[in-house]
Amino acid sequence: MIDIIVGHYNYWVVIFLMMAGFYTVISHGNLIKKIAGLNIFQTSVFLLYISIGYVSEGTTPIIAEGFTRYSNPLPHAMILTAIVVGVSTTALGLALVVRIKEAYGSIEEDEIHDQDKSL
Amino acid sequence: MIEQNLSLLLVVIPLLSAPVTAMLPNGRMPWLLTLTASWTCLLIAGWQLSVVIDGNVISYELGGWAPPWGIEYRIDAMNAFVALIVSAIAAITLPYALLSVEKEIPRQQTSLFYATFLLCLVGLLGIAQTGDVFNLFVFLEISSLSSYVLIAMGEQRRALTSAYQYLIMGSVGATFLLIGIGLVYVETGTLNMVDLNQRLHPILDHQTVHTGFAFIVVGIALKLALFPLHLWLPNAYKYSPSVISVFLAATATKVAVYIMLRMVFGVFSNDFVRITPTDHMFLLLGVFGVILASVAAIYQTDVKRLLAYSSIAQVSYMVLGMGLASVLGITATLVHVFNHALMKGALFMACGALVYRVGSSRFEKLDGLGRQMPWTFTAIFITGLSLVGIPGTAGFISKWYFVLAALEHQSWLIALVILLGSLLAVVYMWKIVEVMFFRPVPDSAQSVKEAPVSLLVPMWVLVIANIYFGFNTELTVNVADSAARLLGVAAYHE
Amino acid sequence: MKHNLILRVIAKYLFPVIALFAFYVQFHGDYGPGGGFQAGVILSVAFILYTLVFGLETAEQILPPHVLRILACTGVLIYAGTGVATMLMGGNFLDYNFLSLNPVEGQHIGIMLIELGVGITVSAIMLMIFFAFTGRERS
Numbered sequence: 001m002i003d004i005i006v007g008h009y010n011y012w013v014v015i016f017l018m019m020a021g022f023y024t025v026i027s028h029g030n031l032i033k034k035i036a037g038l039n040i041f042q043t044s045v046f047l048l049y050i051s052i053g054y055v056s057e058g059t060t061p062i063i064a065e066g067f068t069r070y071s072n073p074l075p076h077a078m079i080l081t082a083i084v085v086g087v088s089t090t091a092l093g094l095a096l097v098v099r100i101k102e103a104y105g106s107i108e109e110d111e112i113h114d115q116d117k118s119l
Numbered sequence: 120m121i122e123q124n125l126s127l128l129l130v131v132i133p134l135l136s137a138p139v140t141a142m143l144p145n146g147r148m149p150w151l152l153t154l155t156a157s158w159t160c161l162l163i164a165g166w167q168l169s170v171v172i173d174g175n176v177i178s179y180e181l182g183g184w185a186p187p188w189g190i191e192y193r194i195d196a197m198n199a200f201v202a203l204i205v206s207a208i209a210a211i212t213l214p215y216a217l218l219s220v221e222k223e224i225p226r227q228q229t230s231l232f233y234a235t236f237l238l239c240l241v242g243l244l245g246i247a248q249t250g251d252v253f254n255l256f257v258f259l260e261i262s263s264l265s266s267y268v269l270i271a272m273g274e275q276r277r278a279l280t281s282a283y284q285y286l287i288m289g290s291v292g293a294t295f296l297l298i299g300i301g302l303v304y305v306e307t308g309t310l311n312m313v314d315l316n317q318r319l320h321p322i323l324d325h326q327t328v329h330t331g332f333a334f335i336v337v338g339i340a341l342k343l344a345l346f347p348l349h350l351w352l353p354n355a356y357k358y359s360p361s362v363i364s365v366f367l368a369a370t371a372t373k374v375a376v377y378i379m380l381r382m383v384f385g386v387f388s389n390d391f392v393r394i395t396p397t398d399h400m401f402l403l404l405g406v407f408g409v410i411l412a413s414v415a416a417i418y419q420t421d422v423k424r425l426l427a428y429s430s431i432a433q434v435s436y437m438v439l440g441m442g443l444a445s446v447l448g449i450t451a452t453l454v455h456v457f458n459h460a461l462m463k464g465a466l467f468m469a470c471g472a473l474v475y476r477v478g479s480s481r482f483e484k485l486d487g488l489g490r491q492m493p494w495t496f497t498a499i500f501i502t503g504l505s506l507v508g509i510p511g512t513a514g515f516i517s518k519w520y521f522v523l524a525a526l527e528h529q530s531w532l533i534a535l536v537i538l539l540g541s542l543l544a545v546v547y548m549w550k551i552v553e554v555m556f557f558r559p560v561p562d563s564a565q566s567v568k569e570a571p572v573s574l575l576v577p578m579w580v581l582v583i584a585n586i587y588f589g590f591n592t593e594l595t596v597n598v599a600d601s602a603a604r605l606l607g608v609a610a611y612h613e
Numbered sequence: 614m615k616h617n618l619i620l621r622v623i624a625k626y627l628f629p630v631i632a633l634f635a636f637y638v639q640f641h642g643d644y645g646p647g648g649g650f651q652a653g654v655i656l657s658v659a660f661i662l663y664t665l666v667f668g669l670e671t672a673e674q675i676l677p678p679h680v681l682r683i684l685a686c687t688g689v690l691i692y693a694g695t696g697v698a699t700m701l702m703g704g705n706f707l708d709y710n711f712l713s714l715n716p717v718e719g720q721h722i723g724i725m726l727i728e729l730g731v732g733i734t735v736s737a738i739m740l741m742i743f744f745a746f747t748g749r750e751r752s
Contacts (some may be wrong), residue, residue, distance in 0.1 A: 094746075
């Protein structure tokens with residue numbers, strides 16, 4: 001029991017961040033808060049990959065004398081790619097929010113929906 | 120050198136053209152470069168299909184690293200088929216795009232528009248070619264990000280909110296896919312699809328593998344617009360520019376169907392589908408999708424939204440085929456992928472022609488236009504017949520295969536649902552025909568002329584292809600059949 | 614902010630330090646943490662600091678938007694061009710062994726070229742995003 005809670009604490013953090021981010025995306029009506037929630041959700045996935053890819057007592061993956069355990073570079077490359085994708089998505093989302101604010105005058109989802117419905 | 124690097128050139132040529140297009144001055148030059156790039160891709164895709172159609176498999180190693188350490192582009196009949204569909208739709212859409220884009224997109228954004236279009240093409244073709252799961256995620260995100268931008272370029276301000284909603288839902292879906300890939304990587308240690316299939320085989324009952332599979336299926340289902348997760352699609356197709364509606368409706372969801380097929384049957388294999396309730400879930404969601412989306416289409420007041428709901432229904436047909444999990448079922452799905460691309464491409468091109476002349480696609484603005492624009496109206500009528508599944512058109516072939524697969528599965532209910540979907544399609548297509556042909560022309564629309572020739576010719580190429588592939592089924596059925604067998608899908612009742 | 618003396622002087626001193634660190638991260642990607650994306654972001658931070666202190670008009674005199682667009686496209690073309698060059702020399706796409714007579718040296722050259730392409734593109738794009746956001750008229 002103790003091992004499930006304390007031994008795997010990084011996975012508990014992953015689950016907490018994932019749910020917090022996902023809840024923020026679903027429940028908040030403010031457009032910028034949705035993007036922030038999406039960011040938290042993606043960050044939890046990076047944490048998941050890092051905890052999976054950890055090699056204990058592994059050194060930098062460049063062949064050197066006297067070392068037999070090297071850490072695995074593949075999860076780190078995957079995380080870096082996913083971070084870049086997350087940055088691009090955030091930049092695109094924020095650009096859309098700026099245009100929406102200029103077109104509608106508000107960034108609350110309910111007010112935008114009311115303006116569209118009244119057409 | 121070209122022969123050796125064939126499958127890679129399909130991705131590299133649009134990738135090289137996109138930054139060059141972004142640097143060109145606005146005007147006709149970006150369009151010309153995009154046209155050249157997509158026609159070259161069509162030729163290469165055709166060449167590639169002719170190489171693999173007999174059952175050969177092309178295996179191309181990126182960077183010279185042998186798989187499973189390196190990224191591999193593995194082309195079998197199914198990949199080449201999807202790549203051919205995507206490049207063919209792009210090649211036919213671009214002559215159509217010349218006038219339509221000049222009308223709808225501001226002039227100073229033209230070169231960036233075509234550069235983003237090429238990036239979307241890179242993403243979709245890359246998904247069709249790759250044999251590595253993480254590379255699939257990267258190309259999926261490239262195509263998704265470009266399509267958010269392209270949708271946001273619509274004229275009305277609601278295009279911005281539609282693109283934002285699609286961005287949020289699409290990013291959540293892609294992140295789910297990433298989580299699923301991570302969980303599967305933990306269990307096996309590899310990212311190559313063939314290697315994953317072999318390594319997953321002995322450990323199919325592990326909890327982590329099941330969780331990873333669930334995340335992957337939900338993530339792809341968001342991109343596919345499968346029944347409960349389809350909310351982004353009607354708005355995205357309605358408010359985007361006409362060219363983008365044509366291109367995305369005919370390719371983006373089909374490529375997502377391909378990803379689902381490849382992940383569920385190619386990586387996780389048919390044995391996994393049998394020990395989990397996956398096929399029942401696909402059948403249930405497919406049935407609901409067909410009925411509910413077709414009924415929703417009947418109540419729409421705008422042609423583009425009606426066609427968007429019809430797209431959701433047709434994609435649910437493809438998922439029904441996957442749920443039947445037999446060679447006939449997968450064959451039916453793949454044949455319908457091809458035919459639906461032709462049908463929806465032609466229908467959305469006709470909508471674009473209407474928007475070009477009238478400025479709106481709402482039903483009240485379209486009264487009697489069938490008689491002012493006879494060529495466009497005939498295209499809608501013939502493609503509507505194909506959508507319903509009248510014999511002699513391509514749509515009939517795919518409906519026939521779906522019914523055959525359902526009867527082989529000994530499920531009368533599913534066959535009944537398929538026919539009911541066709542009946543509902545008659546209702547909503549008749550709605551369009553009635554508005555456009557049988558209502559009197561109002562005075563304000565007396566001066567509306569037929570659409571220009573450069574819009575009509577690509578539309579009629581697709582319409583004639585609809586009729587041609589209704590009679591000559593060799594290409595589609597043979598390729599789909601060999602692809603289904605390659606997936607190793609055994610018959611459900613052995 | 615340009616009337617604040619401390620900010621002006623410190624920004625001018627910090628700019629070359631940040632740029633130098635960015636180049637260090639770029640070219641030591643082979644041997645330690647680093648590489649194109651990180652270096653591009655750090656380099657763009659230097660320019661963003663300059664823009665924040667001295668204003669958008671001054672920064673756009675150094676880097677007008679069309680120059681940034683050309684730089685971004687050039688980076689992508691360097692990356693794809695390296696791949697095409699390896700194909701022309703007989704190997705597969707991005708097979709660095711063919712870039713030089715000695716395969717190990719070929720790998721070094723290949724990685725350095727593509728990371729350079731990535732660094733140029735990322736710094737240009739980050740600056741384009743920043744200039745686009747700050748250049749919107751206040752509503």
